[in-house]
Amino acid sequence: LAKTTQPISMDSYEGQEVNITCSHNNIATNDYITWYQQFPSQGPRFIIQGYKTKVTNEVASLFIPADRKSSTLSLPRVSLSDTAVYYCLVGDKDSNYQLIWGAGTKLIIKP
Amino acid sequence: EPEVTQTPSHQVTQMGQEVILRCVPISNHLYFYWYRQILGQKVEFLVSFYNNEISEKSEIFDDQFSVERPDGSNFTLKIRSTKLEDSAMYFCASRADRVAKNIQYFGAGTRLSVL
Numbered sequence: 001l002a003k004t005t006q007p008i009s010m011d012s013y014e015g016q017e018v019n020i021t022c023s024h025n026n027i028a029t030n031d032y033i034t035w036y037q038q039f040p041s042q043g044p045r046f047i048i049q050g051y052k053t054k055v056t057n058e059v060a061s062l063f064i065p066a067d068r069k070s071s072t073l074s075l076p077r078v079s080l081s082d083t084a085v086y087y088c089l090v091g092d093k094d095s096n097y098q099l100i101w102g103a104g105t106k107l108i109i110k111p
Numbered sequence: 112e113p114e115v116t117q118t119p120s121h122q123v124t125q126m127g128q129e130v131i132l133r134c135v136p137i138s139n140h141l142y143f144y145w146y147r148q149i150l151g152q153k154v155e156f157l158v159s160f161y162n163n164e165i166s167e168k169s170e171i172f173d174d175q176f177s178v179e180r181p182d183g184s185n186f187t188l189k190i191r192s193t194k195l196e197d198s199a200m201y202f203c204a205s206r207a208d209r210v211a212k213n214i215q216y217f218g219a220g221t222r223l224s225v226l
Contacts, residue, residue, distance in 0.1 A: 034213040043115075043202045043217030044154060087154070091213050098167055099213060101146075101154040 022088030117218035134203030
């Protein structure tokens with residue numbers, strides 16, 4: 001089973017770029033890397049997904065090195081509303097359907 | 112934007128009672144899930160459902176739990192005899208197709224409080 005390791009928490013300030021790195025040493029060849037965001041008392045929300053190199057959308061960028069053993073979620077110019085828990089997940093090759101969730105990174109943005 | 116809808120938002124029940132949590136997945140989605148999250152803890156997978164049958168379930172999903180898709184729109188989770196430790200947020204999620212297997216859309220959740 002692929003597992004991920006992320007920092008438990010991070011602080012930053014409004015207007016800064018925030019990078020959250022996730023380690024996934026046992027990622028399988030066919031696994032994708034997916035990031036979700038969760039606000040208190042809400043369901044997780046999909047942010048971005050990638051397989052290799054770099055992916056960018058209107059919310060974030062995802063950087064994946066060639067060995068794919070880690071990934072970095074980059075949030076440009078964060079605001080107070082980006083305060084949330086961010087989860088990094090990789091596909092479980094033993095299960096077509098199950099997402100395995102870690103503890104996530106609690107990001108706190110300060111004014 | 113289409114969304115997953117869950118009702119009720121908060122359910123209070125007595126220990127030993129049956130509860131049914133309801134979900135309306137996004138209309139063209141084919142894969143459905145239930146997760147739970149105990150306050151302050153990780154999101155835990157319960158069960159996945161595809162083509163009118165359970166495709167996978169976790170150890171948490173014991174005989175006290177069942178899922179059903181009674182019609183073309185609803186997806187329900189039933190807990191037959193609730194225990195105190197069933198108190199948690201329960202999230203329903205749905206997914207469009209086999210290719211984007213890690214992109215799931217979650218509802219806002221039902222907070223279950225067992226007294």
